[in-house]
Amino acid sequence: MNRHKKHPNFLSGFKTASKKRLSGDSAFKAIVTLIACNIFLILGLMVFKIVQSSWLSIQTYGINLLWGITWQPFPPNSSTSPSFGALPLIWGTLATSAIALFLGVPVSLGISLALSEFAPKSFNYVISFFVELLAAIPSVIYGLWGILVLIPFLQNNLYPQLQAVLGFLPFFQGTIRGSSVLTGGIILAIMIIPTVSAISRDVFAAVPNSQREAIIALGATRWEKARIVMSYGRSGVIGAVMLGLGRAVGETMAITMVIGNSFNMFTSLFEPGSTLASIVANEFTEASSPPVYISALMEVGLILFALAIAVNASARLVIWRSTRKTKEVEMF
Amino acid sequence: MRSYRFRKLQNRIMISLAYVALIIALIPLASILIETINRGLSAMSFSLLFEEIPPLGQPGGGIGPAIQGTLIVVALASIMGIPIGVFSGIYLAEFRQSHIASVARFLNDVLTNVPSIVLGIFGWALIVVAIGWSVIAGAVALAIMMIPIVTRTTEEAIKLVPMTIREAAIALGVPQWKTTLTVVLSSAKKGIATGILLAVARISGETAPLLLTILGSRFWFNGFTQPTAALPLAIFNFSQSPFRAVDLPRAWGASLILIFIVLAINIIVRYATKEKYG
Numbered sequence: 223m224n225r226h227k228k229h230p231n232f233l234s235g236f237k238t239a240s241k242k243r244l245s246g247d248s249a250f251k252a253i254v255t256l257i258a259c260n261i262f263l264i265l266g267l268m269v270f271k272i273v274q275s276s277w278l279s280i281q282t283y284g285i286n287l288l289w290g291i292t293w294q295p296f297p298p299n300s301s302t303s304p305s306f307g308a309l310p311l312i313w314g315t316l317a318t319s320a321i322a323l324f325l326g327v328p329v330s331l332g333i334s335l336a337l338s339e340f341a342p343k344s345f346n347y348v349i350s351f352f353v354e355l356l357a358a359i360p361s362v363i364y365g366l367w368g369i370l371v372l373i374p375f376l377q378n379n380l381y382p383q384l385q386a387v388l389g390f391l392p393f394f395q396g397t398i399r400g401s402s403v404l405t406g407g408i409i410l411a412i413m414i415i416p417t418v419s420a421i422s423r424d425v426f427a428a429v430p431n432s433q434r435e436a437i438i439a440l441g442a443t444r445w446e447k448a449r450i451v452m453s454y455g456r457s458g459v460i461g462a463v464m465l466g467l468g469r470a471v472g473e474t475m476a477i478t479m480v481i482g483n484s485f486n487m488f489t490s491l492f493e494p495g496s497t498l499a500s501i502v503a504n505e506f507t508e509a510s511s512p513p514v515y516i517s518a519l520m521e522v523g524l525i526l527f528a529l530a531i532a533v534n535a536s537a538r539l540v541i542w543r544s545t546r547k548t549k550e551v552e553m554f
Numbered sequence: 555m556r557s558y559r560f561r562k563l564q565n566r567i568m569i570s571l572a573y574v575a576l577i578i579a580l581i582p583l584a585s586i587l588i589e590t591i592n593r594g595l596s597a598m599s600f601s602l603l604f605e606e607i608p609p610l611g612q613p614g615g616g617i618g619p620a621i622q623g624t625l626i627v628v629a630l631a632s633i634m635g636i637p638i639g640v641f642s643g644i645y646l647a648e649f650r651q652s653h654i655a656s657v658a659r660f661l662n663d664v665l666t667n668v669p670s671i672v673l674g675i676f677g678w679a680l681i682v683v684a685i686g687w688s689v690i691a692g693a694v695a696l697a698i699m700m701i702p703i704v705t706r707t708t709e710e711a712i713k714l715v716p717m718t719i720r721e722a723a724i725a726l727g728v729p730q731w732k733t734t735l736t737v738v739l740s741s742a743k744k745g746i747a748t749g750i751l752l753a754v755a756r757i758s759g760e761t762a763p764l765l766l767t768i769l770g771s772r773f774w775f776n777g778f779t780q781p782t783a784a785l786p787l788a789i790f791n792f793s794q795s796p797f798r799a800v801d802l803p804r805a806w807g808a809s810l811i812l813i814f815i816v817l818a819i820n821i822i823v824r825y826a827t828k829e830k831y832g
Contacts, residue, residue: 255649261705272676336569355817356582358816358817360760443562475762499762523675526669530667534663538660538663
């Protein structure tokens with residue numbers, strides 16, 4: 223009986239509490255929402271500021287900057303105006319990224335298959351730590367290592383042999399240089415391995431076990447099982463490769479330190495080159511005048527920004543669609 | 555149907571190739587660690603750690619200001635980046651079904667993948683143009699790099715907190731905001747701390763954003779609106795020096811300190827999250 227008597231009191235107490243709770247909750251929600259909206263502010267401001275700073279160059283050179291091939295901030299005779307063309311930079315970015323994918327993706331796939339399909343689990347734990355460590359090493363240390371360890375090794379051992387074997391191709395002709403596009407591509411390959419292998423390992427891990435059990439029941443070898451896993455996770459792997467591409471396109475310091483920073487439309491991979499990112503890192507602090515020089519570098523940054531976002535957004539889309547597919551299958 | 559012997563051979567070859575890939579990837583890691591530790595240790599001395607940076611090519615001196623600069627810039631970036639990142643993560647996890655949350659989550663991923671040099675350009679256009687090369691500009695650029703990482707890991711950590719814990723708190727009459735700030739945050743604190751540590755490790759080694767914002771300097775910290783030195787920048791400058799014999803040992807010394815920071819953080823994180831993987 224006592225409890226019954228208390229009931230109304232309890233309810234009224236509950237009511238006031240719930241009123242308080244509502245206001246506290248909505249205030250909390252408002253504050254947190256406001257803080258979370260920083261992302262809109264940051265990205266909006268970023269686009270605005272970079273476009274604003276490159277406006278002078280956009281007005282002067284417009285879209286022509288994309289396919290111009292001379293980069294002359296300080297022309298030899300003062301009567302001609304400086305000219306800026308980014309095509310060799312785009313070419314350098316594409317070439318180094320292509321080399322990075324060509325060398326890095328097979329290795330990454332091998333790693334992720336070894337980790338998800340072949341290796342024992344205790345081994346797995348240690349190895350994935352080391353692969354993650356590869357991602358944690360700062361880019362500038364890769365660059366330093368590239369200059370002092372990788373370049374001498376490649377220049378003295380690997381490149382002469384490569385030229386001896388594949389010298390008939392235009393890509394491997396001419397003087398062998400250590401600071402070259404090929405070295406840049408190799409360093410990028412090493413740097414994208416952790417990204418690509420970690421994501422494709424997760425993709426393989428998400429493949430339902432029923433697929434593995436089915437093919438093993440049919441008498442498949444472990445490699446044949448791995449092939450089924452790979453074909454099942456194909457679109458996720460494509461997404462992983464594209465994220466690796468995004469990393470390769472945007473990588474700055476290591477490649478600036480090893481690519482040689484010359485401005486040319488190379489055909490041989492033993493020639494030095496530049497990428498969109500490396501030219502900004504290399505020339506920005508010296509580009510005090512003329513103002514159009516800084517502005518042109520800003521426009522190069524804008525191109526890089528757009529390229530990186532396009533690559534990464536499509537990678538996310540592919541991964542998102544593939545994991546959605548896997549989840550649907552898991553439900554059955 | 556191929557013969558059994560062929561399939562067995564193919565199986566062996568492909569599995570060995572996968573392990574070879576693993577070894578190929580670990581060679582650069584081993585080489586970087588060994589070279590850095592070897593050459594860094596032989597360059598290490600008391601004066602390297604605590605003296606001002608001499609001009610390129612001049613013997614003596616150290617990298618003291620670079621260590622100090624990195625500590626200051628990273629600390630300032632963390633003060634700005636960690637609260638914003640953690641609260642954004644709370645928002646994404648607690649109000650995950652709202653439209654703003656899904657757009658913000660996508661943009662957060664976009665921001666994660668913005669090339670570091672572009673963040674440098676942004677820091678330059680936003681702050682350096684207004685007040686000149688400065689510590690603040692570098693810290694803002696690094697904070698922007700840090701925010702999406704912290705946001706993401708906070709969100710993941712909070713999502714892992716079981717619903718029953720929230721329900722228990724709410725059943726005791728604790729308002730939802732208080733539940734989030736006390737009960738949920740304290741159960742997720744390990745995951746959040748992990749994310750923060752990884753973000754700190756990541757920004758301590760970043761060079762490109764600093765190159766365009768704090769510029770680098772040879773002297774001790776001189777105020778938040780002045781250029782300063784930083785370890786990654788010092789490594790870059792030493793590596794470009796024409797006087798290799800004098801400057802490269804300093805670069806390796808600086809690399810050793812940087813690698814030590816990054817390695818220590820990663821090992822701590824790995825140890826702390828062992829049950830998740832082990």
